[in-house]
Amino acid sequence: MGRLLRVLAEHWPEDTRLAAKCATFAGDISPKGHSLPLRIAGGLHALVLQNKDAGLTAAYPPHHASDAALLEATLAALHTHDTFLTNWITHAPQTNEVRRSAVLIATAHLLTNHIGLPIKLSELGASAGLNLMFDQFHLAVGDGYGPQSPVTLSPSWTGPFPPQTDLTIANRRGVDLNPLNSADPDDALRLQSYLWADQEERLLRTQAAIALNTAELDQEDAITWLEHRLAAPKTDELHMIYSTVAWQYFPEERQNHGTALMDAAGAQATEATPLAWLSYEADDNTHGAALTLRLWPGNHTLHLGRADFHGRWVEWDAPTKLP
Known part of the structure; x- marks a missing residue:
């Protein structure tokens, strides 16, 4: 999670609908509020769990990928699945530990x-x-x-x-x-x-x-x-x-x-x-x-x-x- 969010912070794809939605998101986006970074990470993980993106899956555990490979796979997934991820972050994170x-x-x-x-x-x-x-x-x-x-x-x-x-x-x-x-x-x-x-x-x-x-x-x-x-x-x-x-x-x-x-x-x-x-x-x-x-x-x-x-x-x- 740390690696993922750091590379996204440095290489955020401003040309996506997801980025536009995040830029206009109302309210506190931090972990004490809407947890927007967690929503994005959750959406990416959902793609992996569903085997919807082979490149992203190959960069996720249990596979080992360099930061460069993780970034390349993540940016590709953010563009390919832009509509899915834009809709995904509409819903609040929900867990059951x-x-x-x-x-x-x-x-x-x-x-x-x-x-x-x-x-x-x-x-x-x-x-x-x-x-x-x-x-x-x-x-x-x-x-x-x-x-x-x-x-x-x-x-x-x-x-x-x-x-x-x-x-x-x-x-x-x-x-x-x-x-x-x-x-x-x-x-x-x-x-x-x-x-x-x-x-x-x-x-x-x-x-x-x-x-x-x-x-x-x-x-x-x-x-x-x-x-x-x-x-x-x-x-x-x-x-x-x-x-x-x-x-x-x-x-x-x-x-x-x-x-x-x-x-x-x-x-x-x-x-x-x-x-x-x-x-x-x-x-x-x-x-x-x-x-x-x-x-x-x-x-x-x-x-x-x-x-x-x-x-x-x-x-x-x-x-x-x-x-």
């Missing part, structure tokens, strides 16, 4: 050990819902968690290991403004195209998760959806609400409203109908994302540690016993 499920698995075991109830899952900003399937993944730390699975997560783990329990997921559902159907070839392509082309392990892991995915998703504003989800009749189960690097992109007003909704729902929680809210999100610390768990009844806030944004490492600092 499966390695973040390591934290979800650990948290679910921690909660089950403490509460012992079946779990109802609600994911905010679920993308394609791959991380709603975390109980079907294997976390290969300590003695291992979960079933043997084609999706195996092996983060660098520091700190204590969570307790071993038998998870029961009673209900799972997610929401996204633009949910992707991983069974649809176009949506599956979009998920994979935004993974770095030289990270084959991530591609294979995502493909394996797509094959397991049966999560149900709704297309709606996440906080509006959450209000309905919290208002549903209560049963004897733990409601675990979570987001992984999604909440931070919600408008502040929606964040405030969502927090108020969970505070109100938490105030009504009982030992038979507890509520947990896990946040795996950026904060002021640049070292990965903060892992914060709020738990009701009791309105407890627990700091579980930190994790890499892509789940490559987890610094687990959860208490051995919950309040």
